[in-house]
Amino acid sequence: MAASSNSSLSGSSLSSDPEDYQPPIWKSYLYQLQQEAPRPKRVTCPQEMETRPKYYGREFHGIISREYADELLxxxxxxxLIRESQRQPGTYTLALRFxxxxxxxxxxxxxxxFVGEKRFESVHDLVTDALITLYIETKAAEYIAKMTTNPIYEHLGYTSLLKDKTVHRLSRARTEPRRVTFQRDEKITSPVVRKTALKDATEKQCSYEKIHNFKVHTFRGPHWCEYCANxxxxxxxxxxRCSDCGLNVHKQCSKLVPSDCQPDLRRIKKVFSCDLTTLVKAHNTTRPMVVxxxxxxxELRGMKSEGLYRVSGFSEHIEDVRLSFDRDGDKADISASAYADINIIAGVxxxxxxxxxxxxITFDLYSRFIQSAKIPDSESRLEAIHETLLQLPPAHYETLRYLMAHLKRVTMCEKDNLMNAENLGIVFGPTLMxxxxxxxxxxxxDMRQQKLVVQLMIEHEDVLF
Incomplete structure (x- = not known):
């Protein structure tokens, strides 16, 4: 039933290796049905209707019965045609023959x-689309029900991009989290299990899992689904269409597409206010380059700066650096020659x-961290925080781990910068949570618990991460 069609018709945004890529066979059966669908035929009213709303044309027939509308069709x-309701004047009905x-x-x-979710510039377009949908869903109901059962998605290059990449070891830790056992003491010391194996791979490039960012899209010209090929x-x-990688699929197929979105840098318009996982995947890094x-x-020139992270830099200069990152990415100049005040960089x-x-610290884990901070027993509290940390998405975990290691080093210069773990917890609590x-x-x-969570992560960074 399916016939082949030139792959250039698809409007595909595939970016797999040209040597491995084989043009897919697009299934044109539904395209043929669309061509066969009835065309709209407007039934015009022979006289001008004074009650006709300005946004309707001569297809408006005023207040007429359903039976009379049927005769006119x-x-x-x-x-x-369009008629005004006899029972509810001021409401309008589209009468359509199909x-x-x-x-x-x-x-x-x-x-x-509009009649349903779709909105149209003209009634004629609405009817055209309705006739296509009604015709295809009537003629090919069984076909549509089965069209997702033999996807071509895995053959298009999306999933193959993942196979050759090193998977971050954190993914295993999240599926099989280790329970950290702490020694009893007035002050928590080294755990029996000192550190997870996560630090061993911190500088490797990662392939973090990311779901697609699908948004309803209007395609100009014929387009084929890159999941089912229909x-x-x-x-x-x-x-x-996924606004991060450009994948085009049916709405029903989007629910079946694997979570392996590979963001395209050409689609990532900014650095700030961009989803963390999206940004690191687009740049193929373990953490955001801003961090x-x-x-x-x-760490090069500001660790002894008094009030580091507490003292604010000039907001105009911080905004300049933000714009520079959005415009130039990792080419942004944040050196001392450009911004001598280190508080500007800290502010960025x-x-x-x-x-x-x-x-x-994601929204869905926020309450778990807050509840963990409320546990009175210090050992149990750290265990709860550790277990919750392992539930973070990999990119979030790695960013937090790297930041806490840095803030731990900041506290080592407390004699000069006057910033201990508690002070940093006050600053970063509302920022991270x-x-x-x-x-x-x-x-x-929650401010007290926010502060405490960050404070504990800094103080016990070598234990928790």
């Missing part, structure tokens, strides 16, 4: 015409972490 496939019967839909307008039918909103570059610069790091759409719901009272009540 005259059994012609694709014929349509499948040897008259169908009636409540019609709405909010700047665009045509994406309709006039508008035919499917979804690496800022910490490197701070805090701003980056604060502006993440999902905080380093934000409640899922923006509630001022919740934030205020």
């Amino acid at each position: 005259d059994g012609v496939e694709g014929a349509y 499948g040897h019967q008259s169908l009636n839909y409540r019609l709405f307008y909010d700047g665009k015409h 045509f994406m039918w309709g006039l508008i909103a035919q499917g979804v 690496d570059m800022c910490i490197r610069e701070i 790091l805090k701003l980056y972490l604060r502006d993440l759409p999902i905080p380093v 934000q409640p899922p719901e923006l509630n001022a009272l919740t934030t205020l009540n």
Whole structure:
């Protein structure tokens, strides 16, 4: 039933190795059905209707009964008109002939015409799309139900990109978390299991798991699904596109696509306010380069700066650096010759972490960290924090691990910078942890626990990470 079609019709954004890539066979059956679908035929009203809304044309027939509308359609496939309801004046109905019967839909307008989710510039486009959808879903219901059972996705190069990459060892630690046992003492000392094996691979490039960022998309010209290889039918909103990697699929196929999005740098428009995992995957790094570059610069020339991270730099200069990162990426100049005040660089790091759409300590784990901090027994509290850390997404875990190691080194210069773990906890608590719901009272009540979580992660960085 499926016929081949030139792969250039797909509008595909595939970027796999040309030597390994084989053009897929697009299944054109649904495309052929769209070509066969009935065409819309407007039934015009012979007289001008004074009550006609300005956004309708001569297809508006005023207040008429459903039976009379059926007569006007005259059994012609694709014929349509608009009538005003007899029972509810001021509401409008689209009467459409399809499948040897008259169908009636409540019609709405909010700047665009719509019956369901899709919104159209004209009633004619709405009817065209409706006829295509009705025809395909009637003729190919069984085919559509089965079209996702033999996906071509794995043959298009997306998953093959993952096979040759080193998988971060943290992924194993998350699936088989180790329980850290602490020795009983008034002050917590070294654990029986000192450190997880995670630090061994911290500088390796990673292949973090990332779900696709699908958004409804209108494709211009024929497009085929890059999961099932079938045509994406309709006039508008035919499917979804991942805004991070450009994958084009049916809406129903998007639920089956594996979580192996490979963000394309050409689609990542900025560095700040970009999802952390998306950014590191796009740059193929273990951590955001903003974090690496800022910490490197701070450790080079600012570790003894009094009030480091507490003293604010000039907001105008911080904004300049932010724009530079968004524009130039890892080529941004944050050297002493460009910004002599190290507090500017420290301020940029805090701003980056604060502006993440999902905080380093993610929304879904926020309450677990807060509850862990409330545990009175110090050993049990650290164990709870450790176990919760292992539930973080890999990119978030690695960023947090690297940051805590840095802040631990900051406390080693406390004699000069006057910043101990508690002070840094006060600064970074609200930066790294934000409640899922923006509630001022919740934030205020949790400030002590936020501070304590960060303080403990700094003090026991060698144990927890």
